Ligand SMILES: Nc1ncnc2c1ncn2[C@@H]1O[C@H](COP(=O)(O)OP(=O)(O)OP(=O)(O)O)[C@@H](O)[C@H]1O
């Protein structure tokens with residue numbers, strides 16, 4: 001329950017809607033509880049004027065009186081119904097809309113918080129979990145903000161009015177009529193809880209099925225290549241059977257909901273009529289009063305049933321909000337300090353840097369020291385898993401060092417304004433990731449603002465990344481959509497689009513993580529020549545398994561198991577006759 005107090009700030013923000021909604025609820029209920037009085041008066045009129053005749057004819061005078069009263073009562077009834085409906089409409093317009101507005105705010109809050117969190121957080125929590133909290137958990141919270149709050153206010157106002165009116169007619173009859181209602185509330189509470197539990201089980205199975213289907217279709221090529229269709233179909237059938245049996249269990253408990261309500265209302269109605277009848281005989285109440293009570297009890301049915309329903313809804317919302325809060329309370333461990341200095345550029349210096357990945361405990365870097373002078377190129381080569389990407393991650397400050405220090409210019413990297421640092425770096429990651437969007441939007445993603453000349457910039461970047469000719473050959477050119485719903489680019493084409501995305505913003509520092517691995521040596525040559533021109537006077541880092549990609553670098557470091565084993569220029573390394581030399585011999589034959 002405590003977790004829900006997080007939402008109070010939003011309730012305060014939308015307090016006027018809440019207050020207005022409560023006023024509308026009161027108004028609709030006022031007209032609602034007045035209506036049964038009209039019914040009572042009609043019945044009493046009929047009983048008095050018509051039933052008492054016992055077969056004798058009605059006098060002309062009484063006839064017109066009865067007719068007039070009947071019309072008068074009917075008009076009132078219609079008018080009250082309309083007014084009641086009107087206020088119900090207004091109340092839903094305010095409170096349900098308030099819940100939608102808060103849902104919107106909350107989703108935005110969670111999403112922008114997600115954006116601040118670091119890769120370490122994303123390693124620890126899986127994507128499905130992140131998605132669930134922003135979608136399903138938020139919807140459950142919305143059920144608390146909308147329906148739960150609305151029904152609670154409604155119950156409160158209605159029961160006060162109805163019970164007040166009932167007691168003013170007859171206290172004893174009121175007690176008899178209301179006794180079954182608390183039992184109904186308790187039973188509905190347990191039924192709702194069971195319903196929720198079972199519907200969660202259904203949902204869980206649903207997501208098992210979705211994941212299963214999604215995996216088998218995104219991996220369809222592997223499935224077909226290994227001829228696994230039959231066995232996958234069998235597995236699917238198993239999962240679908242489980243889904244079926246869980247759904248049937250849910251259906252059984254759902255089927256109980258309304259019968260329980262009808263049963264207890266029936267009990268209440270029978271009691272009212274029986275006890276009421278005795279009281280009419282005693283002359284304590286009128287015939288019409290019985291009708292009044294029966295209608296009132298029916299009016300209270302849903303509100304009382306909703307206590308049970310709302311309670312379990314609130315419990316679920318509280319659990320969901322707790323999950324949401326867990327993530328909202330996570331502070332990003334990498335952020336700009338308040339007195340951060342601007343990014344000025346300069347030499348990139350690693351001074352005895354060591355780093356252990358927090359989640360895996362793998363010692364990825366040990367005592368790394370080098371100086372990359374401003375405007376020069378650093379090449380990093382080494383076996384797979386030797387820590388090359390980790391160095392690139394450190395330069396972009398995706399992680400903070402454990403020991404030692406990284407400096408850019410004179411400032412330790414932690415002191416530099418994070419946004420400026422990231423803006424100054426063009427990072428082409430090892431796994432070229434493209435969004436399911438047009439090529440144009442994928443390349444322009446690198447621009448902080450899309451100006452008038454963005455198309456020229458994009459075309460130039462595509463030319464420099466040597467992908468322009470490929471793109472214009474597509475029917476829709478730069479507007480070609482890639483990814484899930486579009487065309488599939490080859491590995492090398494993807495890499496080149498992601499290079500274009502990095503160079504379009506003309507960054508001060510460029511980091512290429514093994515991003516020419518999937519292109520042939522000829523294309524590699526062309527791209528490297530273009531890069532040389534673009535990167536003139538700018539700092540760059542080229543990570544590769546191929547010596548041809550980085551032999552022209554000013555400084556090359558050779559990595560092995562997180563340590564630098566050799567460093568120097570190509571010629572210096574060749575003279576050392578070590579790992580680099582033997583690698584060169586292997587690669588150049
Ligand atoms: N996000 C991560 N969380 C935990 N451990 C990681 C993470 N990324 C890399 N590692 C581990 O750190 C070590 C260094 O990885 P790194 O990615 O820097 O290697 P690499 O030299 O880039 O390899 P490759 O040539 O295959 O790209 C590896 O043992 C790897 O398993």
Ligand SMILES: [Mg+2]
Nearest residue numbers: 388389430514
């Ligand atoms: Mg790597």
